Amino acid sequence: MKLRRSQFLIGFVTAFLVVLTIWACVSDRNSLAQPTSPDGKPGSTPSIDAAKKKGFDGVDFSYDPFGAPPGQDAVLSAEQVMKKDVSEKPAVMKRQQQLLQDRYDMACRSASGAVMTKGKSQPVGPAVKLPSGTTWEQLAQLTPEEIKKKSGFPRGFDRLPHVKHAVGGMVFPSMQIKDFPRLERFDVDFDLPDCFLPEFPPPIFLTTHPELGDVSQGEVLSAENFDRLFRGLITPVQLDGLRMLVTQFPQEEFNATHDRKTAKPSLGVACLDCHVNFHTTGQFHLNPDTRPQLDRLRLDTTSLRGMYNQQIHGSKRSLRSVEDFTEFEQRTAYFNGDSIRAMKKGINMIDRLQVAHMAQMQSMIDFPPAPHLDPMTGRLDRAKATQMEIRGEELFFGKAKCVACHAPPSYTDHQMHDLQLERFGAMGDGPIKTFVLRGIKDSPPYFHDGRLPTLEDTVEFFNLVGGLKLEAEDKKALTAFLRAL
Ligand code: HEC
Numbered sequence: 001m002k003l004r005r006s007q008f009l010i011g012f013v014t015a016f017l018v019v020l021t022i023w024a025c026v027s028d029r030n031s032l033a034q035p036t037s038p039d040g041k042p043g044s045t046p047s048i049d050a051a052k053k054k055g056f057d058g059v060d061f062s063y064d065p066f067g068a069p070p071g072q073d074a075v076l077s078a079e080q081v082m083k084k085d086v087s088e089k090p091a092v093m094k095r096q097q098q099l100l101q102d103r104y105d106m107a108c109r110s111a112s113g114a115v116m117t118k119g120k121s122q123p124v125g126p127a128v129k130l131p132s133g134t135t136w137e138q139l140a141q142l143t144p145e146e147i148k149k150k151s152g153f154p155r156g157f158d159r160l161p162h163v164k165h166a167v168g169g170m171v172f173p174s175m176q177i178k179d180f181p182r183l184e185r186f187d188v189d190f191d192l193p194d195c196f197l198p199e200f201p202p203p204i205f206l207t208t209h210p211e212l213g214d215v216s217q218g219e220v221l222s223a224e225n226f227d228r229l230f231r232g233l234i235t236p237v238q239l240d241g242l243r244m245l246v247t248q249f250p251q252e253e254f255n256a257t258h259d260r261k262t263a264k265p266s267l268g269v270a271c272l273d274c275h276v277n278f279h280t281t282g283q284f285h286l287n288p289d290t291r292p293q294l295d296r297l298r299l300d301t302t303s304l305r306g307m308y309n310q311q312i313h314g315s316k317r318s319l320r321s322v323e324d325f326t327e328f329e330q331r332t333a334y335f336n337g338d339s340i341r342a343m344k345k346g347i348n349m350i351d352r353l354q355v356a357h358m359a360q361m362q363s364m365i366d367f368p369p370a371p372h373l374d375p376m377t378g379r380l381d382r383a384k385a386t387q388m389e390i391r392g393e394e395l396f397f398g399k400a401k402c403v404a405c406h407a408p409p410s411y412t413d414h415q416m417h418d419l420q421l422e423r424f425g426a427m428g429d430g431p432i433k434t435f436v437l438r439g440i441k442d443s444p445p446y447f448h449d450g451r452l453p454t455l456e457d458t459v460e461f462f463n464l465v466g467g468l469k470l471e472a473e474d475k476k477a478l479t480a481f482l483r484a485l
């Protein structure tokens with residue numbers, strides 16, 4: 001009798017719990033299905049859920065099975081992933097080439113005198129295509145509202161996506177892969193032609209040895225040659241920093257685990273694989289600071305020249321020291337801001353002393369010489385500059401208002417600014433660092449994502465976005481001044 005009563009009790013409690021669980025699930029489902037707005041009305045919010053879901057649309061879950069939304073079973077073996085990626089690559093590249101063709105005139109143009117420091121032709125534009133039936137002059141007469149209304153903002157002025165945005169990761173130009181085959185991915189190739197990229201290898205200028213000029217001896221600094229090239233020229237501390245900067249460390253796509261995008265296992269990438277010779281040759285990845293995935297910004301590698309004269313670092317993060325950014329690059333940016341994946345693939349925990357060495361080395365790198373600038377003011381030396389450059393300088397400091405954000409000597413204000421491109425119907429980027437303009441002729445393509453292939457494009461961009469209404473001759477002069485910086 002006693003036994004039967006306790007059996008009944010257990011049965012009753014179990015049944016009660018089951019009902020409770022089902023009720024909890026159902027009510028949870030309901031709340032998911034019907035998002036409520038802050039004022040309690042169901043279904044009327046500009047939905048955060050929809051924004052998150054966008055991060056999943058089009059994402060290749062086989063790459064990150066942990067990222068798949070509930071109910072999506074997408075775990076493939078490493079071999080299957082590679083096979084699938086390789087077979088999809090031609091279509092991925094074709095889609096990106098189409099996108100570039102729609103945005104830009106991809107012909108390589110040059111002009112006499114427009115050269116980079118070691119003599120490579122500077123790309124001459126504008127390369128950004130105009131919406132059909134309009135001219136730059138006509139477009140510049142319109143207000144942001146009018147441009148937005150007729151969807152008239154040139155597509156090349158809008159965000160430039162990664163070749164495979166849903167997956168992202170570091171991508172290296174083919175001229176570099178030729179010398180360093182370990183930097184080749186099986187799923188994507190680089191998208192821009194070499195003529196829109198900096199010289200390879202770029203020259204190196206040391207703040208401690210201005211008398212020597214370019215100290216690279218025409219080589220790409222790497223683990224194989226850094227000691228031979230720099231021992232005796234820099235301090236032991238700097239040499240140790242340099243050793244770290246040329247050492248490969250694991251990263252999201254380049255690592256020794258099955259979960260990578262290189263055919264063979266890789267030891268990873270070195271800082272100077274991207275910042276080649278402390279400069280850049282256009283390597284790109286996605287910023288680690290934004291989500292969902294499709295909203296992340298493509299990032300064109302910045303030059304590390306003149307780091308000693310910059311007080312904020314990164315397009316979005318505004319980190320306040322080279323030391324902090326050095327640590328951030330390897331621990332966060334290498335792994336898309338996801339430290340769990342970093343642990344899985346082999347994060348390199350650099351200690352603060354090593355960080356200090358790496359940072360010191362970076363701070364020894366100078367801008368390239370600018371023989372037309374007066375060392376006392378950072379402005380043109382009127383005895384050496386051309387008439388065109390002088391007119392450009394007057395505009396830069398006057399009617400064109402560039403100096404409001406780009407002030408000498410490095411031509412930055414160490415601030416972030418929001419250019420609010422959404423006014424024109426484009427995707428706004430929010431605040432972005434004012435990049436330095438010293439040595440700017442050496443680092444096409446321009447802007448954080450490399451959306452502007454030439455300096456002419458940057459001038460057309462600010463003419464339109466700043467409502468400057470510059471004459472054709474003004475634009476030429478302004479570009480000439482930029483090339484002299
Ligand atoms: C994909 C190739 C890549 C690799 C590898 C890489 N970087 Fe960068 N680096 C970038 C990009 C892209 C930016 C621009 C980031 C931004 O704008 O937010 C950047 C920015 C920086 C900056 C800040 C520049 C500024 O003032 O805004 C520093 C400093 C830097 N990197 C140092 C390093 C160090 C040190 C390493 C190695 C630990 C490293 N980078 C590895 C691509 C790379």
Ligand code: HEC
Pocket residue numbers: 396400401402403404405406416417418429432433434435436437440443445446447448449455458459462463478482
């Ligand atoms: C309101 C501040 C502001 C003004 C005014 C301004 N800029 Fe900029 N400039 C920026 C910011 C911010 C960026 C980075 C934008 C990005 O990467 O999305 C930038 C980027 C650039 C770049 C590309 C730098 C690089 O490394 O890719 C060039 C070139 C440039 N500006 C030239 C000019 C010229 C010429 C003018 C005047 C006609 C001008 N800017 C006016 C803020 C400004």
